[in-house]
Amino acid sequence: MEKFTTITSPAVPLSTENVDTDQIIPARFLKATTRDGFGENLFRDWRFDKDDNPQTSFPLEDPRFSGEILVAGKNFGCGSSREHAAWAIHDYGFKVVICSFFADIFQNNALNNGLLPLRCSAEFLAKVFAAIELDNQTKIKVDLANQFVEIVATGEKESFEINAYRKECLINGFDNIDYLLSIQSEIEAFEKA
Amino acid sequence: MAGLTLFDKIYNKHVVTSIPDGPDVFYIDVQYIHEVTSPQAFDGLRKRGIQVFRPKQICATADHNVPTENQHLPIKNDLSRHQVNTLVKNCDEFGLELFGLEHPYQGIVHVVGPELGVTKPGMTMVCGDSHTSTHGAFGAIAFGVGTSEVEQVMATQCLLQSRPKRMRVTVDGDLQKGVRAKDLVLYVISKISAGGGTGYFIEFAGSAFTGLSMEGRMTVCNMSIEMGARGGLIAPDQTTFDYVEGREYAPKGAEWDKAVAEWKELYSDSDADFDKEFVFNAADIEPMITYGTNPGMGVGITQKVPSANDIGANSEKEIESFDKALDYMAFNVGESMMGKPVDYVFVGSCTNARIEDFREVAEIVKGRKKADNITAWLVPGSKQVEKQIFEEGLAEVFAEAGFKIRQPGCSACLAMNDDKVPSGAYCVSTSNRNFEGRQGPGARTMLASPITAAATAIAGVIANPADLL
Numbered sequence: 001m002e003k004f005t006t007i008t009s010p011a012v013p014l015s016t017e018n019v020d021t022d023q024i025i026p027a028r029f030l031k032a033t034t035r036d037g038f039g040e041n042l043f044r045d046w047r048f049d050k051d052d053n054p055q056t057s058f059p060l061e062d063p064r065f066s067g068e069i070l071v072a073g074k075n076f077g078c079g080s081s082r083e084h085a086a087w088a089i090h091d092y093g094f095k096v097v098i099c100s101f102f103a104d105i106f107q108n109n110a111l112n113n114g115l116l117p118l119r120c121s122a123e124f125l126a127k128v129f130a131a132i133e134l135d136n137q138t139k140i141k142v143d144l145a146n147q148f149v150e151i152v153a154t155g156e157k158e159s160f161e162i163n164a165y166r167k168e169c170l171i172n173g174f175d176n177i178d179y180l181l182s183i184q185s186e187i188e189a190f191e192k193a
Numbered sequence: 194m195a196g197l198t199l200f201d202k203i204y205n206k207h208v209v210t211s212i213p214d215g216p217d218v219f220y221i222d223v224q225y226i227h228e229v230t231s232p233q234a235f236d237g238l239r240k241r242g243i244q245v246f247r248p249k250q251i252c253a254t255a256d257h258n259v260p261t262e263n264q265h266l267p268i269k270n271d272l273s274r275h276q277v278n279t280l281v282k283n284c285d286e287f288g289l290e291l292f293g294l295e296h297p298y299q300g301i302v303h304v305v306g307p308e309l310g311v312t313k314p315g316m317t318m319v320c321g322d323s324h325t326s327t328h329g330a331f332g333a334i335a336f337g338v339g340t341s342e343v344e345q346v347m348a349t350q351c352l353l354q355s356r357p358k359r360m361r362v363t364v365d366g367d368l369q370k371g372v373r374a375k376d377l378v379l380y381v382i383s384k385i386s387a388g389g390g391t392g393y394f395i396e397f398a399g400s401a402f403t404g405l406s407m408e409g410r411m412t413v414c415n416m417s418i419e420m421g422a423r424g425g426l427i428a429p430d431q432t433t434f435d436y437v438e439g440r441e442y443a444p445k446g447a448e449w450d451k452a453v454a455e456w457k458e459l460y461s462d463s464d465a466d467f468d469k470e471f472v473f474n475a476a477d478i479e480p481m482i483t484y485g486t487n488p489g490m491g492v493g494i495t496q497k498v499p500s501a502n503d504i505g506a507n508s509e510k511e512i513e514s515f516d517k518a519l520d521y522m523a524f525n526v527g528e529s530m531m532g533k534p535v536d537y538v539f540v541g542s543c544t545n546a547r548i549e550d551f552r553e554v555a556e557i558v559k560g561r562k563k564a565d566n567i568t569a570w571l572v573p574g575s576k577q578v579e580k581q582i583f584e585e586g587l588a589e590v591f592a593e594a595g596f597k598i599r600q601p602g603c604s605a606c607l608a609m610n611d612d613k614v615p616s617g618a619y620c621v622s623t624s625n626r627n628f629e630g631r632q633g634p635g636a637r638t639m640l641a642s643p644i645t646a647a648a649t650a651i652a653g654v655i656a657n658p659a660d661l662l
Contacts, residue, residue, distance in 0.1 A: 165215025
């Protein structure tokens, strides 16, 4: 897994709430047997119309917005457990999703792919949306090591929580399976007990 | 010290070790796999040069991507065929048992596991599919995982898991006429909301749940994820034991007696603590139908399309999201749900494609005729359910009423195969998700019980099944 470093970037605002993984990557694109190339079809049916024309009313196709951070309405990533959703967001170029709360399975899938699901307060989320509305290219800083997120222009900051083990994995690019394989004898002993 | 919840009793027994300041190493008894979320996990094992750790604890079936007609022919779509064939090759290479397309046990993974007796009380189970929560109906911890986690379990039979919070939803009383397990769970989701269970594991308790058959309990637990909960479970009782007994993978003889004695200990202690509790009354529930684009947007079938205000939306973003949903459905606030035009009816999916569901549909359509404007898809959950439909004479009832039985698979629940609802068309569906485009790009889905779907197929518009019983 790629190592996660501090990120300072403009952000793409997607204020819709309850965005489900069927929107993030529709089922008809799940037929691949590899992890690559899902970014192309990220939010396919919101980004493009039936005839594949880009919809500039949708933030990802709106030329005013860009960056490595996606800012999302609450309950982001609900529904299907498809990890393809996390692959698509990461493959498209996002490194962080900021939201006031994430669906559980999506959160794990993101963490397993070096994509940081950053949970902030509803108040701070509203401030981030407002800041982007004011200046579409306003920069957001995400410092994982020190666990804070900042609207650079105003200096408004909030600290965020992350499990210490998960943080360690992200910063060092560690993989869960390497860890689990290292304790295989303990697992075997558990099975016998 | 407070007593233990059912969830904690099972969870505690499966913790191999705990990482300080980190997740638990959580042992998984059974992993179910299917063609869509497993290929990248098998690839991962190959890249690491390792084998599946416990091949006998994995149960594989092809379901998401299979056609529901002419299953004896090669799959037409190249990508789908490749994905299903990849599962066959992977299971062969890694020594896993597969209930593939030609197998008499093939079907939707969450229908197959229970009907074979692979799913049992007290177990821990995962699958790369969010509706793994279904198996909680047996008093088991079962939840959906992503493909990286599928690989973890293949490699080590363990998962890194943080203990979720505990919620209990209690519904007491008798269900009203025409109200089924699906209505019960749609009602609960409409009250708790599509995100209200996030971070929790839910125990369903009370006479409305314990009075359900195992099929009904599976319908309820299946939709735990639709309120955001990783899973839901119901304490096992005689109904559970009677269902499991005699099934192919169920314990036999003395082993059976020993197992039942252990399973009888699986209940929440009377002084167990829950982080959150909800209590509802069964008498308040009527047949339910959804009007929006998440499963929490449901109302009683005799009700009108509510306003954002009616459902307590107060922030600007919430109201925007609500309006977007109604706009997608082309519904207006204040319109009656009953009598709304419908084009498609789908009876199927891991939520409602068990034999009991088809028996109930048959009861409604018997001696009646499907409306001409309705295209109906009746898709059994497994080859065994399909066989039973024919053996019990239900197929004839369906044929006389103008319905045809298709072959098992996930079908129009997620429209990965050819069973797609056209853009703009309305479908009353017994599946679990009414998300935008879930049943095909632009398709408009209304979730309901099998008998509501049946009544609608007869009437040609949204209809109340209570009127036909």
